[in-house]
Amino acid sequence: xxxxxxxxxxxxxxxxxxxxxxxxxxxxxxxxxxxxxxxxxxxxxxxxxxxxxxxxxxxxxxxxxxxxxxxxxxxxxxxxxxxxxxxxxxxxxxxxxxxxxxxxxxxxxxxxxxxxxxxxxxxxxxxxxxxxxxxxxxxxxxxxxxxxxxxxx
Numbered sequence: 121x122x123x124x125x126x127x128x129x130x131x132x133x134x135x136x137x138x139x140x141x142x143x144x145x146x147x148x149x150x151x152x153x154x155x156x157x158x159x160x161x162x163x164x165x166x167x168x169x170x171x172x173x174x175x176x177x178x179x180x181x182x183x184x185x186x187x188x189x190x191x192x193x194x195x196x197x198x199x200x201x202x203x204x205x206x207x208x209x210x211x212x213x214x215x216x217x218x219x220x221x222x223x224x225x226x227x228x229x230x231x232x233x234x235x236x237x238x239x240x241x242x243x244x245x246x247x248x249x250x251x252x253x254x255x256x257x258x259x260x261x262x263x264x265x266x267x268x269x270x271x272x273x
Contacts, residue, residue, distance in 0.1 A: 162217065169226065173209055176233045180205045183236070198236070205232045 184202045187195045208229050213219040 166217065170214070173212060173226075173229065176205065176229060177209045179233070180209070180236065201232065201236045205229070205236055208232055 180202045184199065184206065187199055187202070208225070212225060212229065213222065216222075219225075
């Protein structure tokens with residue numbers, strides 16, 4: 121009788137045992153696939169953020185050089201904004217994805233970039249004339265707004 125009881129227990133308990141084994145296998149497989157998918161997602165979005173910040177940095181460095189070549193007192197405010205933007209970008213923690221304030225700092229950089237490209241930032245005089253002609257005959261001019269890079273957020 122004990123032998124038949126063990127056989128029934130094995131049949132009845134098989135459902136629970138298979139359920140437990142299936143759960144464990146599914147959990148392990150899901151964890152593995154979740155890590156792969158998470159790594160791909162992180163790589164994609166990290167590259168987007170890096171590209172965006174690189175665009176801001178390129179903009180700031182180019183304009184800093186352009187303003188330095190024809191520096192005037194009127195351009196000092198623009199230079200301060202650009203230097204502040206460059207400083208924020210240099211302090212950005214590229215290597216630490218677990219940094220608590222990553223998105224907060226990124227938003228501050230975006231805001232500083234908008235400040236640098238804001239049309240009301242004293243751009244009435246914000247024209248850089250062609251430095252090749254000293255006699256004022258050049259008609260080429262650049263403004264901040266003409267060199268704003270296209271950034272997809």
